[in-house]
Amino acid sequence: GQQLNQSPQSMFIQEGEDVSMNCTSSSIFNTWLWYKQDPGEGPVLLIALYKAGELTSNGRLTAQFGITRKDSFLNISASIPSDVGIYFCAGQFGTGANNLFFGTGTRLTVIP
Amino acid sequence: GAGVSQSPRYKVAKRGQDVALRCDPISGHVSLFWYQQALGQGPEFLTYFQNEAQLDKSGLPSDRFFAERPEGSVSTLKIQRTQKEDSAVYLCASSLGGGQGETQYFGPGTRLLVL
Numbered sequence: 001g002q003q004l005n006q007s008p009q010s011m012f013i014q015e016g017e018d019v020s021m022n023c024t025s026s027s028i029f030n031t032w033l034w035y036k037q038d039p040g041e042g043p044v045l046l047i048a049l050y051k052a053g054e055l056t057s058n059g060r061l062t063a064q065f066g067i068t069r070k071d072s073f074l075n076i077s078a079s080i081p082s083d084v085g086i087y088f089c090a091g092q093f094g095t096g097a098n099n100l101f102f103g104t105g106t107r108l109t110v111i112p
Numbered sequence: 113g114a115g116v117s118q119s120p121r122y123k124v125a126k127r128g129q130d131v132a133l134r135c136d137p138i139s140g141h142v143s144l145f146w147y148q149q150a151l152g153q154g155p156e157f158l159t160y161f162q163n164e165a166q167l168d169k170s171g172l173p174s175d176r177f178f179a180e181r182p183e184g185s186v187s188t189l190k191i192q193r194t195q196k197e198d199s200a201v202y203l204c205a206s207s208l209g210g211g212q213g214e215t216q217y218f219g220p221g222t223r224l225l226v227l
Contacts, residue, residue, distance in 0.1 A: 004154075030212060031212055031213045040220065040221075041221075042116070042203050042205070042218030042219050042220050043155065043203075043218050045215050045216070045217075048213055050213055088154050090154075092212060092213065094212035094213070095212075096167075096168060097145075097157070097167060098143075098160075098207075098210055098211065098212055098214070099145055099157040099160055099168070099171070100145075100147075100155070100157065102147075102154030102155050102156070103154050104153065105153070
């Protein structure tokens with residue numbers, strides 16, 4: 001299957017700090033997405049990116065679709081305790097089933 | 113309902129037993145996906161339905177896995193003769209049309225433990 005590598009694997013930060021995580025792939029994707037998964041729940045979509053170079057914000061979240069279409073990053077500004085969870089990047093080819101290929105995840109812990 | 117629901121939420125099976133996992137997608141959603149999420153990993157695609165048609169089953173790990181959506185709404189994922197390596201969270205997602213970039217809404221998952 002497709003390999004999407006996320007880094008870092010885990011982060012421990014103080015409340016109020018900014019967070020940055022990224023995702024790289026060996027494949028070119030037409031869409032990049034970022035999801036958050038809380039314990040015992042399914043992933044929830046945070047941001048979707050559709051064009052190479054696109055920079056999109058959603059509240060305190062900002063994500064970019066890399067120029068090469070093989071990478072993406074997610075920034076969270078002024079972290080709060082409810083940001084705790086696992087963040088997954090996902091790529092989509094845009095053909096066939098349009099299924100998602102997920103990254104390995106970044107586990108975020110926010111210390112109040 | 114308001115979102116995707118899955119049942120049971122937890123399932124413990126003895127090795128060799130058959131299990132059936134149910135997904136109720138959001139009403140009116142044409143596309144339905146099943147994913148498998150192993151502990152500490154991201155979800156991996158299993159199979160895809162558009163209405164009642166199973167258009168892609170390339171992710172099913174073996175012929176012990178079978179999925180159906182006979183009326184284009186509720187879907188069932190069946191695993192026959194379960195093995196320990198089948199232990200995972202099984203996630204169902206639905207989207208309105210299935211086009212590129214359309215939001216896939218995930219259910220809470222069924223946690224399967226095979227002893």
